[in-house]
Amino acid sequence: MADKNDDFGKWEGKSDILLKIYSILLDKFGPMNWWPAKSDFEVMIGAILTQNTSWKNVEKAINNLNVHNLLSFEAIYEIDLNSLKQHIKPSGYYNQKAIKIKEFINFTKREYNFSLELMKKEDVFIMREKLLRIFGIGEETADSILLYALKKPVFVIDAYTRRILERHNIIKGALKEKYENLQRLFMKNITPDEANIKVYNQYHALIVMAGKMFCKRTPLCDNCPLKELEEM
Template sequence: MIKNCNLLLMEIYSTLLHYFGPRDWWPADSRLEIIVGAILTQAVSWKNVEKAIANLKGAEVLDIELLHRIDENELAELIKPALYHRQKAKKVKAMIDFIYREYQADLDSMKSDDLQTLRLKLLSVWGVGPETADSILLYACEKKIFVVDAYTSRIFSRIGLLDGKSGYDEVQSFMQTYLPPQLDIYNEYHALIVALGAGYCRKTNPLCKKCPIMSYCKYSLNWQDN
């Protein structure tokens, strides 16, 4: 079983990488931009986030000190395209306050904290759940932790490797058990899953006939005219 899962996960990875090419994820110019993006992307598509980030850059406030000083309402207006903007402005401010309080606004110091300690601290910040925390850990802090999202659960349940009821921790543990513990693979695999989930393995009417990993997928055996 272990060997099969190892092989299968890596075959799927290679197939997706060959099909989509390297995703260069996370698309950001700085660690701070990744951290802010990880909050803004909650419950919305990346296109919304891009517009909000562009607004922050246009207003020249994508800087830790400026985000600390900016009025919350002003921040909310700038990130409006990311939706739920008032709540997200609060979350961004809470995260920036946390970085000031715990690391004296030094992202290098934050990055040097050990994985489990930093994860617990991030999860204690208001508005930060496991997916946001792990996105920050993996992409902004280069920690070896697999980021799980709704696409991960859906795709690997449909393939037949998960039962569809597994929670975040179970899915993460499954991926980390069977994948080589390599930062580059964790980084790329999550991005490839996002590409597959957004473009093919949709919640309803998945495009199985065009899917690059159809041959690995149990669900595709049942497709009709999708």
């Protein structure tokens, strides 16, 4: 994420096309109201579990945690690592993910005494830097936590975002562009303020939906709502 004083100039002038994409996808799929979770805590754990796996597998792992009353800071803090591994096994890469979750929970204890409220009050730039210093938390995971759990105006970039930007020639080389630059693109053109938190929330969810349904490795353009961009 660019810092407060960054010069966004290079990424200006794309708001029309970005808002057009948003509007087309919103018309097609309707409001998304992400993240699919019952609590902000569950969002944070889900953001780690979803790395390199399908959402179906995340749901199984979350369900295991839920039936064992483990969906709280305190419960995950207390449980031993090997037991945690067993509970989240369906999410894949469970040895690593259990360590990542433990590291994250230790961080929330150390820095915020398990207070979600204090985490939400933290400055977004400071919180992002702190999250990125935790083992196993990369940019997409950190930004998912910031946006969907902590309700901060931070745009999440994923592989589908890159693919759609590239295929519609909105940013040449988007597939290989730095994460922070693509994030700049959205955050320069759709102001990162309180009013746009909902737009950021839905926009990423809509992109994921379009990607899963249409913008696959082999694109299904004929039925995709974004096909109309080609005709503009």
